[in-house]
Amino acid sequence: MQELRVLGAGRLAWVDAPSPRLSGPGSALVRPIASASCDLDRRLIAGVTPFKPPFALGHECVAEVLEVGDEVTSVRRGDLVSVPWKIACGQCRQCLAGRATACTAVPRHAAYGVPAGGHWGGLFSEVVEVPFADAMLVPLPPGLNPLAVASASDNxxxxxxxxxxxxxxxxxxxxxxxxxxxxxxxxxxxxxxxxxxxxxxxxxxxxxxxxxxxxxxxxxxxxxxxxxxxxxxxxxxxxxxxxxxxxxxxxxxxxxxxxxxxxxxxxxxxxxxxxxxxxxxxGVCNVRPHIPTVFDLVGSGRCDPLLVSPTVVSCEDAPEALVAPQAKCIVVRERIT
Ligand SMILES: [Zn+2]
Ligand SMILES: [Zn+2]
Structure with a gap:
């Protein structure tokens, strides 16, 4: 599979990477179909943050579920889901207290698209593993435009x-x-x-x-x-x-x-x-509990996130679009389920 990788300061390219596999019965494999740039991403690409390349980019997306482990009950193949930026188990003391950003089941700062707590892949990639699918993934309500909520994962x-x-x-x-x-x-x-x-x-x-x-x-x-x-x-x-x-x-x-x-x-x-x-x-935002509310706000027209994301591009055009100035950008991919 292909991932969008920051190779060095200002260098961004699609490269071949091993396809992730289910690491346990609670995990899922998902395929991002609408990935948004976070406001941090351009600076990550430019190499002006403490997070040094190489690493797979992207921590905001709506994805389709490809495969789930035996113990996953909340989603199944074909569902559209929001994937939160933070890797968190949902069951440790910190997660149960509403502080998934401090989850103790994974390295501190474990997240997609930022090499701060290990490498978990990036949400522009073709396939991504979600290790705690029931705790992390939020299914989209029917009819909600995936592009409009691509950024629910973070910004x-x-x-x-x-x-x-x-x-x-x-x-x-x-x-x-x-x-x-x-x-x-x-x-x-x-x-x-x-x-x-x-x-x-x-x-x-x-x-x-x-x-x-x-x-x-x-x-x-x-x-x-x-x-x-x-x-x-x-x-x-x-x-x-x-x-x-x-x-x-x-x-x-x-x-x-x-x-x-x-x-x-x-x-x-x-x-x-x-x-x-x-x-x-x-501080970093524990997004997961608030994503359903954000879905309601977008679905009812009380906010219009696409106003700040006027650029929608294919994967092929993503490396160029992601370094362009001004606006947030959304990268789209065909569904296969
Ligand atoms: Zn971000
Ligand atoms: Zn946890």
Whole structure:
């Protein structure tokens, strides 16, 4: 089978790899049919992250199930499923406590498409093994467009969790989204609106993304003075100074969800935050429990993820499309079941 492999900084190609097999009675083999680029992927390809090549790329997809082990009960051959980015057993103490991102049954950081906790394959590959199929896979409801939820594995669900958690406990929340990565900021605008925000402002240097945020329901001219103006800030930027500005924009009692990955240790205005009694949450997202909600939001038209994924390409065109600037991209493959 073929996998899309990062070979070195800026070098991405389809290469032959051994076909994965069922490793146990609880595992499944799946074939990705709609794989999305995560906002991290372009940087992984460019070689500017701590994760060094070679490795198979991709950790967002909808796949068709090809084969399941004897003990798998929730899916069968031919089902369409969302495949979460994180490998997790669903049964260890951490998983049962809702912290699948810290699953102890596998190496720390075990995930698709990122060589941080071993190599588990990438979700652009032709075939992928899912070792804990019942715990991980989420079947798509009938009629849901696989392309629209290709990103439920990571970015789309991350945006929902980052927005909905703080908004759920604040009436008429005034929300500021600090954009800067390809899709997360605009997705966060859509999810903030869906979660019932009172207002959503969007801050970003990119005219392209500001136009998408405007279409998603944000005010994109928030003005110069942001300080202490927002109950909720969603920081989807890699720029430490933009994060800093977002933190200063928190009103007393506010909450900042930081979902843009910053590899450095940025300056945090901690004393001012202390005096305002604010919360900063940062961390990888445990997507699996929230994917059914995200399916409902997309199915009912309350968010439109395809707005940030205008490029849909074949496998052949994927290496070129994945290094192009601006937008999230979806790679499609024919079904065989
Ligand atoms: Zn990701
Ligand atoms: Zn576990």
């Amino acid at each position: 789309l669900t991350d945006a929902w969790v980052a927005a909905s958690r703080p908004i759920a406990v604040r009436d008429e929340a005034r929300v500021l989204v600090v954009g800067g990565t390809e899709s997360l900021g605009v997705l966060a605008v859509q999810m903030a609106v869906a979660a019932g925000a009172g207002s959503v402002d969007y801050l970003d240097d990119s005219d392209y993304r500001r136009a998408l945020a405007l279409r998603s329901g944000a005010n994109v001219e928030p003005g110069e003075t942001l300080d202490e103006g927002y109950d909720v800030v969603i920081s989807a930027t890699r720029d430490p100074q933009a994060l800093h500005r977002g933190l200063l924009a928190l009103a007393p009692g506010g909450h900042c969800s930081c979902i843009g990955i910053i590899f450095e240790d940025p300056k945090i205005p901690l004393f001012g935050m202390y005096l305002r009694d604010v919360t900063l949450s940062v």
